[in-house]
Amino acid sequence: MSDSKSPQPSNFDKEMAKVFDQAAIAIGIICAFNFKILCQGLKEVGTLGRFLKWLIPITLISYMVVRYQWQLDFLYWLSPKFFHNERLEAIFYLGTLKNVSGVAGISTLVWLWICGIIPTIRLRGYQNALDCLGLKNAKDFAPKVVDATRLDTYRVSLKVLAPGIGVEKIKARRDELQSSFEKDIEEINRFKNPKYVEIILSTKFLPDFVDFSQALENLTESGSFIVGESKKEFVTCEIAKLPHMMIAGTTGGGKSQFFKQLLTGLLKSTDHLQMHLIDMKGGLEFRDFATLPNVKVAKTIEASVSTLRKVKKEMDARFDYLEEKGVQQIEPERHPFDRIVIGVDEASVLYAQARRDDEDYDLICEARNLTEKIAKLGRAAAINLVLATQKVSKESIDTRIQENITGRMCFKTGTPEGSVRVLGNAKASHLPATPGRGVWQFGNEECEVQAPYLSTNAMKEVLQEVKEEYQTGAKTVKQKNKEVDTPMTTSAPVTTKPLTKEMLLNDTQS
Ligand SMILES: Nc1ncnc2c1ncn2[C@@H]1O[C@H](COP(=O)(O)OP(=O)(O)OP(=O)(O)O)[C@@H](O)[C@H]1O
Numbered sequence: 001m002s003d004s005k006s007p008q009p010s011n012f013d014k015e016m017a018k019v020f021d022q023a024a025i026a027i028g029i030i031c032a033f034n035f036k037i038l039c040q041g042l043k044e045v046g047t048l049g050r051f052l053k054w055l056i057p058i059t060l061i062s063y064m065v066v067r068y069q070w071q072l073d074f075l076y077w078l079s080p081k082f083f084h085n086e087r088l089e090a091i092f093y094l095g096t097l098k099n100v101s102g103v104a105g106i107s108t109l110v111w112l113w114i115c116g117i118i119p120t121i122r123l124r125g126y127q128n129a130l131d132c133l134g135l136k137n138a139k140d141f142a143p144k145v146v147d148a149t150r151l152d153t154y155r156v157s158l159k160v161l162a163p164g165i166g167v168e169k170i171k172a173r174r175d176e177l178q179s180s181f182e183k184d185i186e187e188i189n190r191f192k193n194p195k196y197v198e199i200i201l202s203t204k205f206l207p208d209f210v211d212f213s214q215a216l217e218n219l220t221e222s223g224s225f226i227v228g229e230s231k232k233e234f235v236t237c238e239i240a241k242l243p244h245m246m247i248a249g250t251t252g253g254g255k256s257q258f259f260k261q262l263l264t265g266l267l268k269s270t271d272h273l274q275m276h277l278i279d280m281k282g283g284l285e286f287r288d289f290a291t292l293p294n295v296k297v298a299k300t301i302e303a304s305v306s307t308l309r310k311v312k313k314e315m316d317a318r319f320d321y322l323e324e325k326g327v328q329q330i331e332p333e334r335h336p337f338d339r340i341v342i343g344v345d346e347a348s349v350l351y352a353q354a355r356r357d358d359e360d361y362d363l364i365c366e367a368r369n370l371t372e373k374i375a376k377l378g379r380a381a382a383i384n385l386v387l388a389t390q391k392v393s394k395e396s397i398d399t400r401i402q403e404n405i406t407g408r409m410c411f412k413t414g415t416p417e418g419s420v421r422v423l424g425n426a427k428a429s430h431l432p433a434t435p436g437r438g439v440w441q442f443g444n445e446e447c448e449v450q451a452p453y454l455s456t457n458a459m460k461e462v463l464q465e466v467k468e469e470y471q472t473g474a475k476t477v478k479q480k481n482k483e484v485d486t487p488m489t490t491s492a493p494v495t496t497k498p499l500t501k502e503m504l505l506n507d508t509q510s
């Protein structure tokens with residue numbers, strides 16, 4: 001009944017109501033946007049400790065402002081009409097505490113807003129770059145950049161909400177992402193919650209070529225070698241810390257080149273070193289090293305096994321010494337022993353699982369067994385293994401050897417599985433096809449590097465310098481390497497049987 005009596009709204013009222021609604025929505029959006037900026041500001045500040053650290057000077061400054069009544073001057077300057085004398089007086093009589101709290105509160109909000117506005121604009125930029133790809137799920141939802149965290153000077157990690165899109169679909173657009181962000185896409189990972197994807201951007205691009213001679217100046221530590229140039233620094237590694245390493249990747253990735261520069265670096269930086277190099281592809285790769293007095297090269301399976309037997313014998317002798325002297329580890333600088341490095345290029349050829357009727361069957365099994373023992377115990381005896389291989393599988397390099405390898409340099413692999421077998425992740429399969437570009441993994445550390453290139457002439461020059469150092473006595477070997485020169489037939493075979501699980505258990509227990 002009352003409806004029929006109530007006055008109908010005029011057109012003007014309807015217009016006003018519409019304007020009011022739109023204004024309310026606009027104010028709501030502005031408030032929400034500013035609230036988001038403030039939250040982002042809070043996130044930028046980080047911890048409560050940091051927040052309080054800032055709050056103290058803000059409160060002190062606010063006290064100064066109130067003391068000299070600058071807040072009243074400021075309000076009057078802002079709007080003389082609104083903040084007329086009576087209002088300002090009312091504010092003044094609120095008292096010092098309320099005035100200081102007000103000024104400090106408003107200043108904190110302004111400060112948080114300033115802290116938040118730059119990351120918000122940056123986030124918007126990342127979002128625009130991501131939108132350029134036109135990625136969408138079946139419900140037309142485009143991925144949203146929800147967070148950006150700076151990892152270091154060069155790298156930023158983006159957290160992207162991408163339900164129903166998935167990491168593989170984004171990885172497939174890597175090139176487009178790179179050109180859209182105008183940054184290097186270092187990694188694309190899945191978050192614990194599979195709705196989110198992590199994109200790591202880097203402003204630093206790795207060089208496509210690093211010259212060994214220039215990189216050599218970074219080789220300052222004794223007994224170390226160059227790994228390569230990473231986005232952060234020149235990476236070098238002390239071989240004693242490794243103690244064993246593997247170089248892997250598909251053909252043409254740069255394994256042999258890396259191997260040669262590693263050996264050259266070690267020969268240059270180490271004073272008491274013996275090297276035993278095994279190259280089952282005929283010894284061509286190591287020909288130049290053989291001219292040094294402290295390097296021996298084995299080219300056949302017989303010579304390789306002979307070398308391994310003798311190194312194993314030497315390792316046993318070193319353990320006797322350790323026991324006798326009551327020390328934990330051989331240190332070539334202090335003890336009468338040289339560091340021994342065994343380098344095997346094309347390791348899969350040496351360790352390839354042979355059939356029982358194969359004529360080299362016993363020798364291959366022996367090579368595997370000896371290498372496994374050296375890998376397990378070599379560290380304390382200052383004996384290090386460096387294995388290069390195209391294939392990494394339990395057939396090519398025994399898992400018992402692999403378990404003792406802590407340093408891994410993996411050049412590009414053809415498949416993600418190939419990379420997983422070496423590194424435990426697929427990163428090496430996503431590397432660009434640049435020779436010498438690899439992933440270096442040492443314990444928990446992992447980084448992409450460009451390995452140095454060492455030309456044959458430059459290598460010959462460095463090796464000549466090392467040779468001269470041996471001639472002048474600047475470098476010496478502490479032990480004459482008679483053992484390795486004796487023919488293989490004179491040494492007793494260690495074992496020709498392949499290791500069984502029982503043997504391994506006995507070995508571990510003993
Ligand atoms: N660090 C590097 N910088 C620039 N070029 C490189 C680098 N490493 C390798 N190359 C180039 O790639 C070529 C192949 O390298 P290398 O012989 O070391 O590959 P590989 O992995 O040992 O291959 P394979 O498995 O067939 O033996 C080299 O001849 C060289 O031209």
Ligand SMILES: [Mg+2]
Nearest residue numbers: 255256257345
């Ligand atoms: Mg090679």
